[in-house]
Amino acid sequence: MNVEQPAGTTDELTWFKSSYSTGSGGECVEVAEGRDSVHVRDSKDTNRPGLMVDGSAWTAFVGFASR
Secondary structure (H helix, E strand, O other): OEOOOOOOOHHHOOOEEOOOOOOOOOOOEEEEEOOOEEEEEEOOOOOOOOEEEEHHHHHHHHHHHOO
């Protein structure tokens, strides 16, 4: 797992806000798919470094979280 994104990678990604995020603040998360990784960031502070994980790790996480 990497907590810093390499320079230039986030500008090329298409970000999607979580359907669980609300417009009134609180927990707002955005996700973007990279070539071999998934990127996660705080939608309220997009300049802050996000989280980058391997695609298989993201698949396992989503499977676990959806139970």
